[in-house]
Amino acid sequence: MEAVAEIDGLDTDSFTPIHCDLNSFDSVRDFCAKVDDFRLSKPVDRLICNAGIYQPTLPYAKWSADNHEQTMQTNFLSHFLMISLLMKSLMDSTDPRVIMVGSVTGNDNTVGGGGVYPIADLHDLEGFKAGFKNPIAMADGYGFIGAKAYKDSKLCLMMIANLLHTKYNKLTGISFSSMYPGCIAESPLFREKREWFRKYFPVFMKYITGGFVGEWEAGQRLFQVAHDPRCSKSGVYWSWNGGPREGRGKAALEKGGQISGGGGAGGGWDSIFENDQSAKVLDVDTALNLYKYATEITHAEWPDLKQVVSPCPTLKVVGAVTKGMVQREELKRMREMGRPGLNADGTAVTPAEPVKVSKVKKVALVTDRVASGVLKNTVGRVARFAGRRLLGRVPETALQGSYHPAGDQKAVAAPAVEDDLTLETLESYQELLEQEVTLKADAESIVDTEDEALFTKIYDEKNSPQPVNGSSQTGSLSASNSTNVATTASA
Structure with missing residues (x-):
């Protein structure tokens, strides 16, 4: 050279x-x-x-x-x-x-x-x-x-x-x-x-x-x-x-x-x-x-490269936790579910004849599907009812949105149920409805006893006979201080 x-x-x-x-x-x-x-x-x-x-x-x-x-x-x-x-x-x-x-x-x-x-x-x-x-x-x-x-x-x-x-x-x-x-x-x-x-x-x-x-x-x-x-x-x-x-x-x-x-x-x-x-x-x-x-x-060794990630410490922690959860769930899926349709050597399993589903199995599948749909719909309605009772109705602006018009809020209909329901399925459905009614009644009877006692006390003090020689101002201040302390403690 x-x-x-x-x-x-x-x-x-x-x-x-x-x-x-x-x-x-x-x-x-x-x-x-x-x-x-x-x-x-x-x-x-x-x-x-x-x-x-x-x-x-x-x-x-x-x-x-x-x-x-x-x-x-x-x-x-x-x-x-x-x-x-x-x-x-x-x-x-x-x-x-x-x-x-x-x-x-x-x-x-x-x-x-x-x-x-x-x-x-x-x-x-x-x-x-x-x-x-x-x-x-x-x-x-x-x-x-x-x-x-x-x-x-x-x-x-x-x-x-x-x-x-x-x-x-x-x-x-x-x-x-x-x-x-x-x-x-x-x-x-x-x-x-x-x-x-x-x-x-x-x-x-x-x-x-x-x-x-x-x-x-x-x-x-x-x-x-x-x-x-x-x-x-x-x-x-x-x-x-x-x-x-x-x-x-x-x-x-x-x-x-x-x-x-x-x-x-x-x-x-x-x-x-x-x-x-x-x-x-x-x-x-x-x-x-x-x-x-x-x-x-x-025998070349190529570098194991990874995509550039954000330097934010919080995002790094979230990413690490998410990655660990994904790996854990994936291992769980692989361990519990296995590899259906594959042999140990990776070849496909060829069944001798198609697998037939019995009538009992079909009824069980239909029942499970109906029960899952009813339960999901029931829990959703109870949650919405509790939200309205505790938080009040949804503001009109929240329903309409800032940019896109929204339709009227409607109740979610229950999923369609097959006609050929068994007696056990209907009884199960009735029990779920009774549970929903009980939950609604319980939700309506919920009262914060501490708040009730507090407001009762305030009402009684306001309506009690007023003392003489300017002591009403002191009494008013005392009541006001009590309210502040109680509110702070309650909070």
């Missing part, structure tokens, strides 16, 4: 290189630990998953230090593990972004992605599901093709960017996006292609399709996604506008001879846009399985 900085004239005081071999999960973990130690209390603002290898001419798979296919581990699995390890460091930033460098080959709704064999396709991820270790070299579990391994890895990156956006963006504030900078036809990415391809492919992209993008311009586009305020939006696949012929001619030539604004990737800084993604990239079910299997393969 120091040599590259010296060759390119980079200021070594502006960055600190830390070694990371994406061909080894241990190296990735060591790298993330060093980054965490190096940053101290500073956040990680950007994580750009850019490194990748392309080995289209390989007749057989190469294996990583962890015994996984090399292309998939380097391009996708190690980046997946790295994101999980740096999540907490990213959460400390005010504008954290995770950027996946995708490829047009991962989007099969384009000519480059859907018109050139082999096509990126994960199928049902049978290879990942089986552990993805030697000799399993492809995500779908079938035979190895070097070019397809690269395209599949880019498809995985773009899919996981969307899933992480859905799963973590709202809870962490981290922006997850992917981008395609364009076809960098002269980059070392194609170093393993045949010599004639390396010679004529850049010419074809420059002067025929106009889709060529130089390394410098591709770097500027990556820089834009990392720092342009517009690109803080999460869940987006960034591309650049431009027709297939844009960028050709003298006006597009830069001093270094590179063509800018290649059509397949678009034009300059202002031509960036949110590109469409293929149905495969947007496949939620496959993305969920990809997340699950990749976590198992890499």
Whole structure:
């Protein structure tokens, strides 16, 4: 890295290189630990998953230090593990972004992605599901093709960017996006292609399709996604506008001879846009399985995130109590009710024949339903009667409301009763009505004896013969003081 900085004239005081071999999960973990130690209390603002290898001419798979296919581990699995390890460091930033460098080959709704064999396709991820270790070299579990391994890895990156956006963006504030900078036809990415391809492919992209993008311009586009305020939006696949012929001619030539604004990737800084993604990239079910299997393969540990709650101490206490009550009731339901219809192994119980309900059971169910309805209605009417006696009638303004008119207050009718009631049911209903009448009579006879005695005393003192020589004023004050004390004591 120091040599590259010296060759390119980079200021070594502006960055600190830390070694990371994406061909080894241990190296990735060591790298993330060093980054965490190096940053101290500073956040990680950007994580750009850019490194990748392309080995289209390989007749057989190469294996990583962890015994996984090399292309998939380097391009996708190690980046997946790295994101999980740096999540907490990213959460400390005010504008954290995770950027996946995708490829047009991962989007099969384009000519480059859907018109050139082999096509990126994960199928049902049978290879990942089986552990993805030697000799399993492809995500779908079938035979190895070097070019397809690269395209599949880019498809995985773009899919996981969307899933992480859905799963973590709202809870962490981290922006997850992917981008395609364009076809960098002269980059070392194609170093393993045949010599004639390396010679004529850049010419074809420059002067025929106009889709060529130089390394410098591709770097500027990556820089834009990392720092342009517009690109803080999460869940987006960034591309650049431009027709297939844009960028050709003298006006597009830069001093270094590179063509800018290649059509397949678009034009300059202002031509960036949110590109469409293929149905495969947007496949939620496959993305969920990809997340699950990749976590198992890499042994990634994702943070257990919770929704932000109010700092109010009272609300915290209420929330804790409510949570405890919910858990207790849920455990009670699970313990007492069990899992009807399920065996111990979780399979469904298939009864030999339908369960029949006897006539006695039907009568019992009807009786229980009627009794519950009558009791509920009776208790409600008694409560309303007691409220009217103790508190008085409801004010007219309370009935009408401030904004919406309300209808007249009406008594709640008793629930409908089936015609075929048994004698026991009718007797039970009569007993309930008698109890209601008794409750009403008791409520009407309720009198506060202390208040009655107090007012009787006041009445007697007021109507007693008045003493002479101005003692009535003293007596009046005495009576008044007694009232105040009694009222205070009563209250």
